[in-house]
Amino acid sequence: MHTKQEILEKLTGIQSSRKSYYSELVYLIEEMKKKNKQLAVINQLTQIQINATWQQTTSYIAAQLSQILVFEHFALTIVKGSMLSSYLAKWNDGDWQCHTLTQTVSVDASVLTGQVHLTLAEVLPEHHPTSVPLRSQLNQTFGFLTLLRQTKQLVDRDEAELIQLVASHVGVVVENSLLFQDVNERIKIEAQLIQSAKMAAIGEMAAGIAHELNSPLTAILGNSQLLMREMTDAPEAPLIKDIYGCGVRCKKIIQNLLTFSRQEEYLFSTTSIDEVVEDVLGLIGYQLSVSGLTITREMSEPPLLFHGSRHQIEQIVINLLLNARDAVAGREPPHIVIRSFLVQEENSSYVGLSVYDNGTGICEEQLSQIFQPFFSTKERTKGTGLGLSVSLGIAEAHGGRLFAESVEGEYSKFTMLLPLVADEEDNDGEKTGFDRG
Numbered sequence: 074m075h076t077k078q079e080i081l082e083k084l085t086g087i088q089s090s091r092k093s094y095y096s097e098l099v100y101l102i103e104e105m106k107k108k109n110k111q112l113a114v115i116n117q118l119t120q121i122q123i124n125a126t127w128q129q130t131t132s133y134i135a136a137q138l139s140q141i142l143v144f145e146h147f148a149l150t151i152v153k154g155s156m157l158s159s160y161l162a163k164w165n166d167g168d169w170q171c172h173t174l175t176q177t178v179s180v181d182a183s184v185l186t187g188q189v190h191l192t193l194a195e196v197l198p199e200h201h202p203t204s205v206p207l208r209s210q211l212n213q214t215f216g217f218l219t220l221l222r223q224t225k226q227l228v229d230r231d232e233a234e235l236i237q238l239v240a241s242h243v244g245v246v247v248e249n250s251l252l253f254q255d256v257n258e259r260i261k262i263e264a265q266l267i268q269s270a271k272m273a274a275i276g277e278m279a280a281g282i283a284h285e286l287n288s289p290l291t292a293i294l295g296n297s298q299l300l301m302r303e304m305t306d307a308p309e310a311p312l313i314k315d316i317y318g319c320g321v322r323c324k325k326i327i328q329n330l331l332t333f334s335r336q337e338e339y340l341f342s343t344t345s346i347d348e349v350v351e352d353v354l355g356l357i358g359y360q361l362s363v364s365g366l367t368i369t370r371e372m373s374e375p376p377l378l379f380h381g382s383r384h385q386i387e388q389i390v391i392n393l394l395l396n397a398r399d400a401v402a403g404r405e406p407p408h409i410v411i412r413s414f415l416v417q418e419e420n421s422s423y424v425g426l427s428v429y430d431n432g433t434g435i436c437e438e439q440l441s442q443i444f445q446p447f448f449s450t451k452e453r454t455k456g457t458g459l460g461l462s463v464s465l466g467i468a469e470a471h472g473g474r475l476f477a478e479s480v481e482g483e484y485s486k487f488t489m490l491l492p493l494v495a496d497e498e499d500n501d502g503e504k505t506g507f508d509r510g
């Protein structure tokens with residue numbers, strides 16, 4: 074038979090004399106309330122939104138933890154490779170406000186806590202940090218929780234256990250967030266890949282359409298040319314001239330599109346830059362000279378050789394010369410200088426070709442845009458804005474470069490560099506080094 078005392082002890086778990094019984098009961102109830110609160114907070118911590126920013130997550134954890142632990146400030150640190158990002162939540166104006174501190178560190182996990190504390194001490198020198206690591210399922214440290222207190226106080230066993238418990242729960246949530254970010258990143262990369270595949274398909278399609286349009290366009294151009302000759306004085310003559318002009322523009326766009334999508338195949342051979350210039354001037358020299366400009370040629374001796382598509386390199390030179398011609402219109406006296414020279418860099422040598430003109434020049438803002446496709450300052454009927462972007466593409470496909478220098482109102486100089494074919498016999502002439510003159 075149990076006494077009344079024994080029954081009470083069994084029910085409440087309190088072994089005490091009647092005198093201290095009530096105070097022990099009050100204490101026990103308080104402890105249970107505390108534990109309940111802690112469980113409620115830990116439960117709240119598992120509700121962190123997976124797609125929240127680290128700042129939002131940190132402020133949320135700080136707000137929850139402040140209900141069960143005493144601290145002034147709180148920091149969540151995430152370790153990604155050698156990158157340490159600490160999100161520091163400070164209590165300010167009735168809210169937890171978050172600051173981001175980043176640093177790169179050695180990957181040795183044993184010194185990471187020290188690094189985190191050093192970084193935080195720079196911002197909050199008067200505070201004492203207590204940190205617990207966040208560990209993954211594979212027991213790798215991927216972050217820290219840090220409590221910052223103004224007074225140094227010993228962490229008792231209960232509190233240490235509580236912090237560990239919090240860390241294990243927060244760890245799961247943070248690990249999920251990291252995985253979520255990883256997956257999101259991958260989805261984004263995949264979307265980019267799909268987009269570039271689409272662009273490639275569009276490029277191919279454009280090239281196909283360009284090919285298809287070529288034949289009817291030849292008929293339009295040929296027939297309108299015939300009509301133009303026959304009907305010089307007819308009232309319809311300007312209309313036919315317009316048809317022909319628009320046809321020429323379409324042809325130019327198609328040609329550029331074909332080169333841009335690199336659907337046209339060109340044979341590569343070893344060619345001298347002099348021959349290229351010679352051919353180009355044979356092709357458009359007359360067109361240039363009728364506009365009253367003088368062209369000076371300063372070619373390096375012996376001729377410099379490159380390996381590539383003669384046709385494509387000629388196209389670059391044509392583009393540069395036509396641009397120069399447009400730029401010098403109205404200048405007195407209009408002048409273009411074509412120079413070839415040898416460029417020697419640390420591990421490679423280049424054939425250099427520059428086209429200088431004393432034309433309008435290019436302002437600084439436009440200088441950064443001229444190589445973009447469809448950038449043109451010319452009238453719609455005169456320029457497609459593809460000349461330089463196509464030329465740059467060709468130069469880079471040859472392992473070379475194309476760049477511009479200019480002073481607005483004074484001059485422009487475009488320089489093309491192509492890898493030099495090291496032919497001892499042909500290229501043992503004077504080595505001039507990089508020549509920008």
Ligand SMILES: Nc1ncnc2c1ncn2[C@@H]1O[C@H](COP(=O)(O)OP(=O)(O)OP(=O)(O)O)[C@@H](O)[C@H]1O
Nearest residue numbers: 396397400443449450451456457458459460461485
């Ligand atoms: N030598 C130059 N002097 C001044 N501006 C130039 C020169 N070369 C190019 N530019 C500027 O760069 C722009 C782009 O040149 P790009 O050759 O790409 O196109 P475009 O000449 O306008 O048209 P097209 O496709 O017919 O060549 C030109 O519209 C012009 O504003």
Ligand SMILES: [Mg+2]
Nearest residue numbers: 392396460461
């Ligand atoms: Mg052009």
